[in-house]
Amino acid sequence: MIQLTPLDKTVAGQELIHMGIDMTLKEVQKIIQPAPVDKTVFGKELIQMGIDEGILKGIEKDIRKGRTERELIGKIHATQRFLNRRPTPKKKLLAQSPKELRAILKQLEAMLN
Numbered sequence: 001m002i003q004l005t006p007l008d009k010t011v012a013g014q015e016l017i018h019m020g021i022d023m024t025l026k027e028v029q030k031i032i033q034p035a036p037v038d039k040t041v042f043g044k045e046l047i048q049m050g051i052d053e054g055i056l057k058g059i060e061k062d063i064r065k066g067r068t069e070r071e072l073i074g075k076i077h078a079t080q081r082f083l084n085r086r087p088t089p090k091k092k093l094l095a096q097s098p099k100e101l102r103a104i105l106k107q108l109e110a111m112l113n
Contacts, residue, residue, distance in 0.1 A: 069094065072101040079108040 037043035073094070077087040093101065 065098065068098050069101060072098060072105055076101065076105050076108060079105065079112065083108065083111055 038047060073090060076093060077090075080087045088104075093104075096104070
Protein backbone atom coordinates (compact mmCIF):
# COMPACT_ATOMS: atom_id res chain seq x y z
CA MET A 1 0.00 0.00 0.00
CA ILE A 2 1.22 3.47 -0.84
CA GLN A 3 2.09 5.70 2.11
CA LEU A 4 0.93 9.27 1.64
CA THR A 5 3.01 12.04 3.05
CA PRO A 6 0.98 14.11 5.54
CA LEU A 7 0.01 17.43 3.99
CA ASP A 8 1.89 19.45 6.61
CA LYS A 9 5.10 17.60 5.67
CA THR A 10 4.98 18.67 2.02
CA VAL A 11 6.25 21.94 0.57
CA ALA A 12 2.81 22.77 -0.78
CA GLY A 13 1.26 21.89 2.57
CA GLN A 14 3.75 24.12 4.41
CA GLU A 15 2.90 26.98 2.03
CA LEU A 16 -0.82 26.52 2.66
CA ILE A 17 -0.23 26.52 6.42
CA HIS A 18 1.99 29.61 6.09
CA MET A 19 -0.83 31.38 4.19
CA GLY A 20 -3.21 30.50 6.99
CA ILE A 21 -5.13 27.96 4.97
CA ASP A 22 -5.96 25.00 7.16
CA MET A 23 -7.14 22.13 4.98
CA THR A 24 -7.14 18.41 5.26
CA LEU A 25 -5.50 16.24 2.63
CA LYS A 26 -8.94 15.11 1.43
CA GLU A 27 -10.04 18.73 0.98
CA VAL A 28 -6.93 19.51 -1.07
CA GLN A 29 -7.42 16.38 -3.17
CA LYS A 30 -11.02 17.37 -3.82
CA ILE A 31 -9.89 20.81 -5.01
CA ILE A 32 -7.20 19.51 -7.35
CA GLN A 33 -9.22 16.55 -8.64
CA PRO A 34 -10.06 17.14 -12.30
CA ALA A 35 -13.72 17.59 -13.17
CA PRO A 36 -15.38 14.80 -15.15
CA VAL A 37 -14.96 15.51 -18.86
CA ASP A 38 -18.70 15.56 -19.51
CA LYS A 39 -19.10 18.32 -16.90
CA THR A 40 -16.62 20.75 -18.52
CA VAL A 41 -17.45 23.15 -21.34
CA PHE A 42 -14.73 21.60 -23.49
CA GLY A 43 -15.98 18.10 -22.73
CA LYS A 44 -19.55 19.03 -23.59
CA GLU A 45 -18.36 20.55 -26.88
CA LEU A 46 -16.42 17.36 -27.72
CA ILE A 47 -19.48 15.24 -26.96
CA GLN A 48 -21.67 17.47 -29.15
CA MET A 49 -19.12 17.27 -31.97
CA GLY A 50 -19.25 13.46 -31.73
CA ILE A 51 -23.04 13.48 -31.81
CA ASP A 52 -23.07 15.85 -34.80
CA GLU A 53 -20.57 13.67 -36.67
CA GLY A 54 -22.66 10.57 -35.95
CA ILE A 55 -25.79 12.30 -37.24
CA LEU A 56 -24.01 13.38 -40.43
CA LYS A 57 -22.70 9.86 -41.04
CA GLY A 58 -26.22 8.50 -40.56
CA ILE A 59 -27.64 11.01 -43.02
CA GLU A 60 -24.92 10.18 -45.58
CA LYS A 61 -25.68 6.46 -45.18
CA ASP A 62 -29.40 7.09 -45.67
CA ILE A 63 -28.67 9.18 -48.79
CA ARG A 64 -26.52 6.38 -50.28
CA LYS A 65 -29.21 3.80 -49.44
CA GLY A 66 -31.89 6.01 -51.00
CA ARG A 67 -29.81 6.50 -54.14
CA THR A 68 -29.31 2.73 -54.46
CA GLU A 69 -33.02 2.08 -53.98
CA ARG A 70 -33.98 4.74 -56.56
CA GLU A 71 -31.54 3.27 -59.10
CA LEU A 72 -32.93 -0.23 -58.57
CA ILE A 73 -36.52 1.00 -58.84
CA GLY A 74 -35.66 2.81 -62.08
CA LYS A 75 -34.11 -0.36 -63.53
CA ILE A 76 -37.13 -2.42 -62.41
CA HIS A 77 -39.53 0.02 -64.08
CA ALA A 78 -37.47 0.11 -67.28
CA THR A 79 -37.30 -3.68 -67.43
CA GLN A 80 -41.04 -3.95 -66.80
CA ARG A 81 -41.66 -1.54 -69.70
CA PHE A 82 -39.43 -3.63 -72.01
CA LEU A 83 -41.55 -6.63 -71.04
CA ASN A 84 -44.74 -4.64 -71.74
CA ARG A 85 -45.78 -4.96 -68.10
CA ARG A 86 -47.40 -2.32 -65.98
CA PRO A 87 -44.71 -0.82 -63.67
CA THR A 88 -45.07 -1.74 -60.02
CA PRO A 89 -46.09 1.34 -58.01
CA LYS A 90 -43.08 3.15 -56.63
CA LYS A 91 -44.61 3.20 -53.14
CA LYS A 92 -44.82 -0.59 -53.14
CA LEU A 93 -41.20 -0.92 -54.28
CA LEU A 94 -39.97 1.58 -51.68
CA ALA A 95 -41.32 -0.76 -49.00
CA GLN A 96 -38.82 -3.41 -50.17
CA SER A 97 -35.23 -3.72 -49.00
CA PRO A 98 -32.39 -3.24 -51.52
CA LYS A 99 -31.81 -7.02 -51.38
CA GLU A 100 -35.45 -7.67 -52.28
CA LEU A 101 -35.31 -5.07 -55.06
CA ARG A 102 -32.23 -6.78 -56.53
CA ALA A 103 -34.09 -10.10 -56.48
CA ILE A 104 -37.08 -8.57 -58.30
CA LEU A 105 -34.76 -7.02 -60.89
CA LYS A 106 -32.94 -10.33 -61.36
CA GLN A 107 -36.24 -12.14 -62.00
CA LEU A 108 -37.31 -9.50 -64.52
CA GLU A 109 -33.94 -9.59 -66.30
CA ALA A 110 -34.21 -13.38 -66.56
CA MET A 111 -37.50 -12.89 -68.43
CA LEU A 112 -35.73 -10.72 -70.99
CA ASN A 113 -33.43 -13.58 -72.00
